[in-house]
Amino acid sequence: MSSGANKIIEPGTHFLMGNEACALGAVVAGCKFFAFYPITPANEIAEYMSVLLPKVKGIYIQMEDEISSIASVIGASWAGRKAMTATSGPGFTLMQENIGYAVATETPCVIVDVQRCGPSTGTPPLPMQGDVYQAKYGSHSEYPIIALAPSSVKEMFTLTIESFNLAEKYRTPVILLSDALVGHLMETFEIPDLSQIEIVERKKPDKETSDAKYFLDEDVAPMPVFGCGYKAHVTGSTHDEKGLRNVEDPVYVDKVVRALHRKIEKHKENIVKVETKFLDDAEIALLTYGSVARTAIHVVNQARKTGIKVGIIRLITLWPFPDVQVQSAARKTGRIVVMENNLGQVVNKVSEVAAKYADVKFLPPRIIGSLHEPEYVINFLKEVY
Amino acid sequence: MKKVRIHINEDLCKGCGICISLCPNKVFAKSEEISSKGVFLPVIIHGDKCIACRICEEHCPDLAIFIEAQDVEK
Amino acid sequence: MDQKHVHPLLVKYARIGAYKQPHCPGCGNGIVAQCMLRAIDELKLDMDKIVFASGIGCSSWIPSPLFNADVLHTTHGRSLAFATGVKLSNPELRVVVFTGDGDSAAIGGNHLIQAARKNIEILTVLVNNRIYGMTGGQVAPTTPHGVKTKTTPYGNLEYPFDLCKLVEAAGASYVARWTTFHTRQLVSSMKKGLLKKGFSFIEVISQCPVQYGTFVGIRDPAEMLHIFRKISVPFEKAKNMSREELEGKIVIGEFVDIERTGLAEAYQRLLEMMNL
Numbered sequence: 001m002s003s004g005a006n007k008i009i010e011p012g013t014h015f016l017m018g019n020e021a022c023a024l025g026a027v028v029a030g031c032k033f034f035a036f037y038p039i040t041p042a043n044e045i046a047e048y049m050s051v052l053l054p055k056v057k058g059i060y061i062q063m064e065d066e067i068s069s070i071a072s073v074i075g076a077s078w079a080g081r082k083a084m085t086a087t088s089g090p091g092f093t094l095m096q097e098n099i100g101y102a103v104a105t106e107t108p109c110v111i112v113d114v115q116r117c118g119p120s121t122g123t124p125p126l127p128m129q130g131d132v133y134q135a136k137y138g139s140h141s142e143y144p145i146i147a148l149a150p151s152s153v154k155e156m157f158t159l160t161i162e163s164f165n166l167a168e169k170y171r172t173p174v175i176l177l178s179d180a181l182v183g184h185l186m187e188t189f190e191i192p193d194l195s196q197i198e199i200v201e202r203k204k205p206d207k208e209t210s211d212a213k214y215f216l217d218e219d220v221a222p223m224p225v226f227g228c229g230y231k232a233h234v235t236g237s238t239h240d241e242k243g244l245r246n247v248e249d250p251v252y253v254d255k256v257v258r259a260l261h262r263k264i265e266k267h268k269e270n271i272v273k274v275e276t277k278f279l280d281d282a283e284i285a286l287l288t289y290g291s292v293a294r295t296a297i298h299v300v301n302q303a304r305k306t307g308i309k310v311g312i313i314r315l316i317t318l319w320p321f322p323d324v325q326v327q328s329a330a331r332k333t334g335r336i337v338v339m340e341n342n343l344g345q346v347v348n349k350v351s352e353v354a355a356k357y358a359d360v361k362f363l364p365p366r367i368i369g370s371l372h373e374p375e376y377v378i379n380f381l382k383e384v385y
Numbered sequence: 386m387k388k389v390r391i392h393i394n395e396d397l398c399k400g401c402g403i404c405i406s407l408c409p410n411k412v413f414a415k416s417e418e419i420s421s422k423g424v425f426l427p428v429i430i431h432g433d434k435c436i437a438c439r440i441c442e443e444h445c446p447d448l449a450i451f452i453e454a455q456d457v458e459k
Numbered sequence: 460m461d462q463k464h465v466h467p468l469l470v471k472y473a474r475i476g477a478y479k480q481p482h483c484p485g486c487g488n489g490i491v492a493q494c495m496l497r498a499i500d501e502l503k504l505d506m507d508k509i510v511f512a513s514g515i516g517c518s519s520w521i522p523s524p525l526f527n528a529d530v531l532h533t534t535h536g537r538s539l540a541f542a543t544g545v546k547l548s549n550p551e552l553r554v555v556v557f558t559g560d561g562d563s564a565a566i567g568g569n570h571l572i573q574a575a576r577k578n579i580e581i582l583t584v585l586v587n588n589r590i591y592g593m594t595g596g597q598v599a600p601t602t603p604h605g606v607k608t609k610t611t612p613y614g615n616l617e618y619p620f621d622l623c624k625l626v627e628a629a630g631a632s633y634v635a636r637w638t639t640f641h642t643r644q645l646v647s648s649m650k651k652g653l654l655k656k657g658f659s660f661i662e663v664i665s666q667c668p669v670q671y672g673t674f675v676g677i678r679d680p681a682e683m684l685h686i687f688r689k690i691s692v693p694f695e696k697a698k699n700m701s702r703e704e705l706e707g708k709i710v711i712g713e714f715v716d717i718e719r720t721g722l723a724e725a726y727q728r729l730l731e732m733m734n735l
Binding site: 032033035054055057059061063064065067068069071072073074075076077078079080081083097098101224226227228229230231232233234235236237244245 | 474476477506507508510512523524527528529530531532533534537539540541542543544545546547548549551552569570573726729730733734
Binding site for chain 2: 460461463464465466467468469478479480482485486487488489493494497640642643668680681684
């Protein structure tokens with residue numbers, strides 16, 4: 001199915017809100033199904049999708065809750081469409097069971113979580129990076145996930161496309177872990193000629209064979225989408241390579257858990273992305289992601305002027321965790337300061353992989369839910385330096 | 386008149402007895418011996434009384450019984 | 460496998476290696492499965508153009524893995540939401556949901572009434588055995604008042620749903636109720652539901668000889684079928700009966716059969732209009 005995006009999206013400079021850029025990115029990626037339940041601060045994605053999708057023969061539906069939103073997205077994906085949903089914290093929590101289902105059934109789909117302040121209802125319009133662990137561990141049992149963290153309106157566009165590409169390539173749900181700041185931010189950004197943008201399509205089976213293996217391949221099995229005669233059997237129960245339930249033999253539990261894990265782990269090198277700046281001569285590395293990275297970049301420029309040799313490692317991929325890249329930054333600098341808008345989530349993972357190479361320190365904002373003030377960060381760096 | 390053949394699949398039958406009980410002409414009886422699968426299968430005791438109404442077939446939860454019926458000249 | 464006596468419907472429509480029903484001896488789910496295959500056979504439908512979705516519970520194993528077609532065995536209560544995504548995405552496909560009373564009257568209750576309200580072209584077959592069978596016999600929102608179960612050891616203090624009235628009020632295009640005794644009427648209703656261009660709902664009162672049967676003291680599935688026959692009252696007759704007279708009865712028949720544009724068709728019309 002062609003995206004049809006060139007009919008409605010002009011290349012060139014755009015001045016948009018992050019959430020709107022996300023919707024445009026989805027359409028460019030070929031998204032043809034979007035389900036949603038209203039929630040702040042993700043509403044603009046849905047409002048724009050409801051306008052855009054019918055213009056490219058796509059379906060927008062507002063479901064009765066976030067559980068059914070992700071459920072219908074998974075159904076749409078099996079019916080052959082690229083599919084997405086968007087939400088924020090409370091809705092993301094409701095989606096967790098079916099995200100686990102999407103992982104287990106190897107269903108490509110994209111879930112945008114525009115994070116807000118919690119716990120519980122919290123303060124809906126304020127940003128927080130509280131869902132990093134929920135993105136990885138929110139559904140029960142053991143499973144891999146891919147999660148990306150956009151830092152700008154431009155990345156709400158590009159990383160939405162990247163999310164679809166990864167989802168379709170690896171037959172997995174991908175989480176775009178944005179936040180209220182990036183989602184509601186307005187910036188200019190360039191949309192290139194759409195033909196220049198790489199779009200990945202899912203692998204489909206070559207022929208209809210009754211012994212075809214459509215699941216549990218660490219190199220990604222082709223997806224037997226519905227209505228094509230593949231007679232697919234899709235279940236969240238423990239299953240074999242044909243998708244048939246096997247809850248008698250415990251070996252299959254091991255098979256499913258390991259195969260799903262290896263599918264992502266084996267291709268980690270191609271999935272993981274980080275951005276580094278000034279690391280070559282740096283004696284401290286600021287490790288950040290998402291909206292907080294915006295302050296960090298500003299701080300690095302300021303701090304360097306005062307003689308502090310500080311560099312940046314910005315995680316674009318949060319899961320699978322970029323351990324090799326973080327270790328490399330740790331080795332280079334010997335000191336890592338992790339900046340997050342929470343009481344310490346990614347910092348735990350950084351400590352786990354880099355503590356033996358570097359001194360790892362954590363810097364939350366002065367007020368959780370607000371930005372780190374540059375002055376406050378620079379003072380902290382001076383103390384560490 | 387009908388020529389009737391009753392098929393009972395002994396691998397699928399779980400011996401629930403619905404066919405025995407629902408048959409209007411009492412064609413079946415419960416076997417007195419337990420099968421190798423641990424099931425008291427239905428046995429045909431009055432095959433000649435079968436009128437091919439298919440009540441047994443339609444109510445079999447295991448699709449383990451079906452009737453083949455052909456019209457024949459008297 | 461005894462190859463000589465394999466039911467023609469299994470040969471034609473069952474997944475190879477999945478002929479044996481996963482349910483307990485005498486369970487009504489197999490009867491419902493057979494009725495669906497018969498309805499499909501009588502309509503001569505192409506199994507490759509039907510998607511069967513189901514949730515969690517005994518009845519959700521009716522199509523999974525037996526039916527040799529695309530099968531989406533989903534999470535507890537959510538099959539209708541999954542099925543909505545399938546139907547909207549590919550309206551050419553017929554979508555049939557198998558669900559149970561726990562699956563769609565309790566945990567997925569909202570999805571049931573919302574799907575009926577949306578009038579999405581899905582046939583929902585809800586097998587109501589009035590108990591949670593798979594988990595061991597706990598009380599359900601369909602368990603009659605007073606009945607003792609594993610979790611109502613002193614009797615059920617609550618009252619059961621009338622699911623057909625609920626779904627009718629929510630806006631379904633076709634609503635019917637039968638029991639596993641009424642196989643021919645059920646096949647006929649399934650055929651209507653398969654062809655209906657709106658939300659169709661068929662409730663099948665079914666026997667659970669192992670769990671429900673134990674609690675009400677009737678462990679013989681055949682006896683349960685005889686009782687279903689005895690206590691069933693046709694819809695037309697029930698209209699003239701008092702609430703007291705209907706106590707302990709099962710009202711059977713077709714309650715709703717109307718024509719109203721389904722959501723998938725309405726969406727296709729919108730897309731055609733916007734992409735002229």
